[in-house]
Amino acid sequence: MDQNIKNLNKELNQNPASRQGTDIKKDEKYMREAIRQAKKAYALEEAPIGCVIVYRDKIIGRGYNRRTVDKNTLAHAELTAIRKACRKMEDWRLEECTMYVTLEPCQMCSGAIVQARIPRVVVGCMNPKAGCAGSILNLLDMKEFNHQADLTIGVLGEECSEMMKQFFRELRERQKAKKKS
Amino acid sequence: MDQNIKNLNKELNQNPASRQGTDIKKDEKYMREAIRQAKKAYALEEAPIGCVIVYRDKIIGRGYNRRTVDKNTLAHAELTAIRKACRKMEDWRLEECTMYVTLEPCQMCSGAIVQARIPRVVVGCMNPKAGCAGSILNLLDMKEFNHQADLTIGVLGEECSEMMKQFFRELRERQKAKKKS
Numbered sequence: 567m568d569q570n571i572k573n574l575n576k577e578l579n580q581n582p583a584s585r586q587g588t589d590i591k592k593d594e595k596y597m598r599e600a601i602r603q604a605k606k607a608y609a610l611e612e613a614p615i616g617c618v619i620v621y622r623d624k625i626i627g628r629g630y631n632r633r634t635v636d637k638n639t640l641a642h643a644e645l646t647a648i649r650k651a652c653r654k655m656e657d658w659r660l661e662e663c664t665m666y667v668t669l670e671p672c673q674m675c676s677g678a679i680v681q682a683r684i685p686r687v688v689v690g691c692m693n694p695k696a697g698c699a700g701s702i703l704n705l706l707d708m709k710e711f712n713h714q715a716d717l718t719i720g721v722l723g724e725e726c727s728e729m730m731k732q733f734f735r736e737l738r739e740r741q742k743a744k745k746k747s
Numbered sequence: 748m749d750q751n752i753k754n755l756n757k758e759l760n761q762n763p764a765s766r767q768g769t770d771i772k773k774d775e776k777y778m779r780e781a782i783r784q785a786k787k788a789y790a791l792e793e794a795p796i797g798c799v800i801v802y803r804d805k806i807i808g809r810g811y812n813r814r815t816v817d818k819n820t821l822a823h824a825e826l827t828a829i830r831k832a833c834r835k836m837e838d839w840r841l842e843e844c845t846m847y848v849t850l851e852p853c854q855m856c857s858g859a860i861v862q863a864r865i866p867r868v869v870v871g872c873m874n875p876k877a878g879c880a881g882s883i884l885n886l887l888d889m890k891e892f893n894h895q896a897d898l899t900i901g902v903l904g905e906e907c908s909e910m911m912k913q914f915f916r917e918l919r920e921r922q923k924a925k926k927k928s
Contacts, residue, residue: 640859
């Protein structure tokens with residue numbers, strides 16, 4: 567499974583044009599905004615995950631991972647963006663919206679996407695060990711639920727993936743230094 | 748599947764003693780508190796779902812469904828209870844806690860339970876059409892995730908189920924009356 571996803575990430579990074587039928591320029595523009603959000607998490611020494619939600623070419627919700635600083639299970643990038651988008655739309659349904667997120671969503675956030683009825687999700691890089699939009703399972707595309715979301719993966723995937731790798735490299739170094747002191 | 752769960756609900760309601768190794772009196776006591784929460788939702792004409800989270804014999808988080816009144820996808824009973832419990836525990840991990848919820852959690856809330864690492868969940872009645880703690884799938888018990896939760900179902904199940912049925916009966920009546928007027 568891991569290897570398959572690595573290959574898929576690689577293929578999509580090398581040849582994003584293989585994603586037909588989507589506006590690649592627009593997707594990259596909003597993924598850049600999601601990366602900007604992720605960098606706010608990184609600055610707080612949180613895993614750098616960022617998310618924006620777009621409605622009719624306007625960002626209506628932003629979020630970044632604050633789980634550790636906020637001491638809150640729910641402080642994932644996607645949930646924060648959904649909460650803010652709901653406030654903006656004055657609706658618990660986010661129909662006609664697109665979510666851009668730097669890392670494949672976990673089981674909670676994938677579930678929230680289905681609950682919010684978001685029709686399209688664009689993911690930077692996959693999370694083979696814990697992702698629930700294709701890696702462990704795909705909650706976004708289960709016929710048993712009353713909603714399914716379209717999925718595009720690999721938009722600025724290399725950049726999103728490098729950001730995560732750097733974070734974990736530095737985290738390990740911090741932990742090593744802590745042990746020594 | 749539906750029929751299996753109906754039979755299971757029935758069996759557990761008729762013979763709760765078949766749930767061995769759990770303190771039934773205590774489970775019922777906290778499920779009553781979850782039902783109290785659910786009734787707050789019912790009073791707002793929301794689907795009557797309530798939840799409490801217990802740590803060392805003390806309720807540290809309460810929640811009830813406010814999705815429509817709050818216009819917020821995240822305003823499910825379980826997520827509200829988790830958010831409050833995290834604040835109380837000053838931790839995003841809710842280890843050693845038990846969640847009591849009147850209805851089987853959806854995909855988002857089941858995901859949040861795993862993310863919060865809640866070790867035990869007690870459910871009133873099952874939700875065959877949308878539940879993700881055994882009905883559609885069981886997110887609480889997937890070996891691929893880094894956490895699994897123990898599950899007890901059918902505690903005051905008849906009462907929880909009757910509350911839901913009454914809500915939907917009255918909702919249909921309200922909708923019918925609306926159409927006529």
